[in-house]
Amino acid sequence: MKRVSCIDIGTNTALLLIADLVPESGTIIPVLHRQTIVRLGEQVDQRKHIGGEALGRLVACLRDYRTISEEEGTQTVIAAGTSALRDAANRDEVIAAVAREAGIEISCISGEEEAELTFFGAVAGMNDLPETFAVIDIGGGSTEISMGSLGGVEESVSMDIGSVRLTERFFSALPPSEHELEAARMEIDRVLCASVLPFFASRESVYGVAGTLTTIAQVSQGLKHFDALKVQNYPLGYGEVHLLFDQLRNSTLEEILALGIPEGRADVITMGTLILLQFMRLLGVGRIRVSIQGLRFGLAQKELLRLQEMA
Numbered sequence: 001m002k003r004v005s006c007i008d009i010g011t012n013t014a015l016l017l018i019a020d021l022v023p024e025s026g027t028i029i030p031v032l033h034r035q036t037i038v039r040l041g042e043q044v045d046q047r048k049h050i051g052g053e054a055l056g057r058l059v060a061c062l063r064d065y066r067t068i069s070e071e072e073g074t075q076t077v078i079a080a081g082t083s084a085l086r087d088a089a090n091r092d093e094v095i096a097a098v099a100r101e102a103g104i105e106i107s108c109i110s111g112e113e114e115a116e117l118t119f120f121g122a123v124a125g126m127n128d129l130p131e132t133f134a135v136i137d138i139g140g141g142s143t144e145i146s147m148g149s150l151g152g153v154e155e156s157v158s159m160d161i162g163s164v165r166l167t168e169r170f171f172s173a174l175p176p177s178e179h180e181l182e183a184a185r186m187e188i189d190r191v192l193c194a195s196v197l198p199f200f201a202s203r204e205s206v207y208g209v210a211g212t213l214t215t216i217a218q219v220s221q222g223l224k225h226f227d228a229l230k231v232q233n234y235p236l237g238y239g240e241v242h243l244l245f246d247q248l249r250n251s252t253l254e255e256i257l258a259l260g261i262p263e264g265r266a267d268v269i270t271m272g273t274l275i276l277l278q279f280m281r282l283l284g285v286g287r288i289r290v291s292i293q294g295l296r297f298g299l300a301q302k303e304l305l306r307l308q309e310m311a
Helices: 050-072 083-087 093-100 109-120 162-171 178-193 197-202 211-220 237-250 253-258 269-283 295-310
Strands: 002-009 012-024 028-039 076-081 105-107 132-140 145-149 152-159 206-209 236-239 288-289
Touching: 002 050, 002 295, 012 295, 028 050, 028 295, 050 076, 050 093, 076 237, 076 295, 083 093, 083 105, 083 109, 083 211, 093 152, 105 206, 109 132, 109 145, 109 162, 109 295, 132 152, 132 197, 132 211, 132 269, 145 197, 145 269, 162 178, 162 269, 178 269, 197 253, 206 211, 206 237, 211 237, 211 288, 236 237, 288 295
Parallel strands: 002 076, 076 105, 132 206, 206 288
Antiparallel strands: 002 012, 012 028, 132 145, 145 152, 236 288
């Protein structure tokens, strides 16, 4: 058995999973979860540069994660950076600064690799999976969709539509104006229409991961606080997403926070919900199964397979 820390460094959040990997049985046993909003992608869409404040938040978070990992007896730390890091012209300087100041080496992974790792991570440990299914990951900087089976990914795409990126690009305030909403919707539809057709075959079996999906599942159940047991595998219907978006599109930041949506996600959840709504509408997806897993579970699964090959 090997204990690992897997860190998913996204545009908005940094997620930590500490898990025990058991090569003999091929199982991943979660030990601890942490989530920190770092907003690494602040203004990256516009400037293509990670600023000093964002870097400072990331370093502080990863120092904390390293301390937690040491206290929990982790043997290996695996960290992956996604959309914000991919887009930043100064990514190498950011990676070097984190290694120097937090003692953690970050790998900047491609959109395709992110999609594949998320695909397997989303359903890790689940039973009764359909022969063909899809996974959607709506992040802060990008959205990934993958389709395939447990035997492998057949199709995947990474699109530069994310809740932080498009909020910064289109919204000047909350609630947004009708003009801003329509401009955002048109851009989302333009990108989706160019990419989603191959995934039509899996529209009956779609799993959704990451903060936008888990937050919508939480609020749709009337929960003021996140409850992993109630969110995991929740069947999120198109009607619920549409109802929530109609509420969010007319809500101020204070009203969104009052729903139980955490600070740091509340200002981008309207856009995230719009991306999900348009995806479901364009593909005719009636229901999405929400998974609290994702990229960090994919990183754990990849390490587990490596250990099995070495055995």
